[in-house]
Amino acid sequence: MPYLFIVDSVGGVMKKLFLTLCLGGLASLAVASDAPECPKAISFALYENGYIYDSASNTGIDKDVAEELARRSGCQFEFSVKPRARIWAELESGTLMMTGSGIQTPKRDEFSWAVRYMAQKNYVLVKKTVSAPSPAQFNADPNLLWGAVRSYKHGDKADAYLDSLRQQSRVAEEPDLGNVFRIFSKEGRTSAVLAPPPAYAKYLKELSLTDRVRIEDWFPEDLPIAHSLIFSKKAFSQEEMKKWRLIVAQMRADGTLRSIYTKYLGGADAAKMLLYKAD
Numbered sequence: 001m002p003y004l005f006i007v008d009s010v011g012g013v014m015k016k017l018f019l020t021l022c023l024g025g026l027a028s029l030a031v032a033s034d035a036p037e038c039p040k041a042i043s044f045a046l047y048e049n050g051y052i053y054d055s056a057s058n059t060g061i062d063k064d065v066a067e068e069l070a071r072r073s074g075c076q077f078e079f080s081v082k083p084r085a086r087i088w089a090e091l092e093s094g095t096l097m098m099t100g101s102g103i104q105t106p107k108r109d110e111f112s113w114a115v116r117y118m119a120q121k122n123y124v125l126v127k128k129t130v131s132a133p134s135p136a137q138f139n140a141d142p143n144l145l146w147g148a149v150r151s152y153k154h155g156d157k158a159d160a161y162l163d164s165l166r167q168q169s170r171v172a173e174e175p176d177l178g179n180v181f182r183i184f185s186k187e188g189r190t191s192a193v194l195a196p197p198p199a200y201a202k203y204l205k206e207l208s209l210t211d212r213v214r215i216e217d218w219f220p221e222d223l224p225i226a227h228s229l230i231f232s233k234k235a236f237s238q239e240e241m242k243k244w245r246l247i248v249a250q251m252r253a254d255g256t257l258r259s260i261y262t263k264y265l266g267g268a269d270a271a272k273m274l275l276y277k278a279d
Contacts, residue, residue: 036243038075042235044098045080045087048176050199051264052101055081061198062100064260065117065229065251072247083175085151094234102230103153113241114228115248117257119276120196121224122154125184125204125213130191135161135218138192146171147180147190154194155222162194177203185209197269226276245279252278 044066046053053060063079070077082090090096092111104114132138138146139161146165150173153159165171172190174180181203184190195203204210229248231241251257252274261270 034243034246036073036075036240036247038073041076041078042070042097043080043095044077044100045082045090045096046100047082047084047087048178049101050177050195050202052198053081054202061118061260061264064263065100065257066098068251068256068260069229069244069247072250073244084149085175091230091232094232097232097235099230101227103225104228105153108230111233113231113233113236113238114279115231115241115245116226116228116276116279117248117252118227118261118273119224120198120227120273121217122158122194122196122219122222123200124192124194124216124218125200125209126192126216127184127213129212133216139164142168142170144170144191145189147184147193148173149177149180150175153225155219155225157219157222158194161219181207181209197265197272201265201269224272224275249278 046055046060046062046066048055049060051060053062066077066079069075082096087096087099088108091099101118102108102112102114104116108114126132126138130138130144132141132144138144146162148154148162148171154162162171172180172183174183177195177199180190180193181195181200184193185207200215204213229244231244236244258270258274261273265273
């Protein structure tokens with residue numbers, strides 16, 4: 001605790017100044033005690049997913065969020081880029097400590113902690129050359145194929161619909177959204193995909209698809225899905241997670257998350273991404 005001695009004829013001023021310094025020192029100690037422990041660098045895996053993360057530019061929402069976590073916690077983060085399936089396997093084994101943009105499930109709760117920080121709604125992107133204006137009419141044409149990320153969750157109604165198409169061998173599944181959209185951009189391949197704004201905003205622009213697709217909500221019953229920062233239980237204790245949850249809550253409250261989302265998506269979509277219920 002810092003000490004400062006000042007000769008002042010007014011004793012009250014000296015007492016007030018000394019008390020202020022003491023309280024300031026205690027506040028610093030309180031902040032330090034709330035900081036997460038960092039015995040080693042935190043391994044954080046990113047994955048290709050539109051404006052969530054783009055390896056070509058090494059930029060994206062999750063990279064910015066993780067860097068802010070590092071700044072506020074004082075912990076060192078080590079980044080890598082991996083396929084989504086491998087990320088989940090390594091989180092379970094404990095060889096990976098953390099990732100972003102994960103969807104919480106009972107199975108994943110067995111080996112990981114989830115801290116919500118965004119919500120994403122999946123919309124249908126269908127080529128304008130396809131006349132089908134609804135799921136039923138799309139299903140009625142056996143020549144139409146759908147593109148999707150393997151094991152990705154879109155919402156109960158949307159996933160049930162995709163399962164019905166899978167039974168007809170009409171879903172082309174890829175390991176990431178980048179591949180899904182690249183195939184979607186080619187003529188004679190897939191005719192529709194599901195994606196949230198952070199993904200399709202980037203790929204439509206890069207692949208010159210903006211004027212070639214319709215963006216529709218075919219599954220209005222499916223509400224935006226909460227996405228979480230995922231922490232391996234083999235690396236983080238329940239007590240430590242209280243500190244990380246506090247940091248994320250502060251980032252939401254002080255506008256940092258909104259600022260990061262706005263940077264990539266604009267104000268309207270950024271506001272929608274904040275419509276999630278805190279843990």
